[in-house]
Amino acid sequence: MAKNPKFKRRKDARPDEIVEAALEVFARRGYAAARLDDIAARAGVSKGTLYLYFESKESLFEAVVSQSFAPNIEKVRAAIALADGRIGKLLPTLPPVLAHIMESVPVAAIVKMVIGESQNFPNIARSWYEVMVNPVVGLVTQTIADAQAQGEIRPGDPRNYAVQMVGPIFMSFIWNSVMAPVGAEPFDIESLARQHIETIMRGALLDPEAAP
Incomplete structure (x- = not known):
């Protein structure tokens, strides 16, 4: 009887383990080259077990986007909430959030994969757009609109x-x-984000002195 709870925890953890393994394989090999056999092996399960939780590679990619990337949108949303809707207060908090996201999940590798393979696999682009791109653009758009309503941001x-x-x-x-692996100097995401935000907001803020 003592073994049952341990077995149950292991069984319940399997979908998450499979998603984590899929993220690693997609990031390393791309979508077309990713094999369910490789994902199952990396997760430590049989291919048959993988199919108990995910009916296809496409559904597995959707789970990767929803579970591994979408929660990061909530981090941005939380930063907005802490700033009380004041964009001048919000902006300095975003660069470290972006840097943390880049360090915690292979965003660049997945974005490159989606762009490179979307013509042959449009559904992966659709999943990425619906779960990530549209919510992020929508969140930033609403934040800008709110700042305009409060007189912080210029019309536009x-x-x-x-x-x-x-x-x-x-x-x-x-x-x-894409470029760094072939010899280009990589960008420091946090430093770039900070400089970019400072630059654009000095042009967008109605009161430039309020820029970070």
Whole structure:
């Protein structure tokens, strides 16, 4: 009887272990080259066991996005809440949050994979857009709109502002994943984010003295 709880915990942990293994295999090999056999072996389960939890590689990728990446959106949302809606207070808190996310999950590798393989596997791009891109752009857009309503940000399309803000950070992810491995100097994400935020907000804030 004493062994039953241990067995139950192990069984309950299997989906998470499989998702973690899939994240590592997708990041290293890409979507097309990732084999379910390799993912199962890395998770320490049989391929048949993997199919008990995930019906296909596509559903497994969806789980990777939802479980490994989507929770990071809540970290950004929490930072916004702590800033009480004041964008001048919020901005200095974002660079370390972005750096932590980059260190904790292979964002750049997955983004590169989605871009490189989306033509042949459009559903992985759709999953990434629905779970990550759209919520992030929407969150930043709403934050900008709120700041405009409070008189902090100059008039302009909030969504355009959002893309202006996240675009260079996104490109630094791609640079570090594509260019750095072939000899280019990688970017320090936290330093780049801090400088970019300082630069864009000195142009966007109605009161430049409120810029971080």
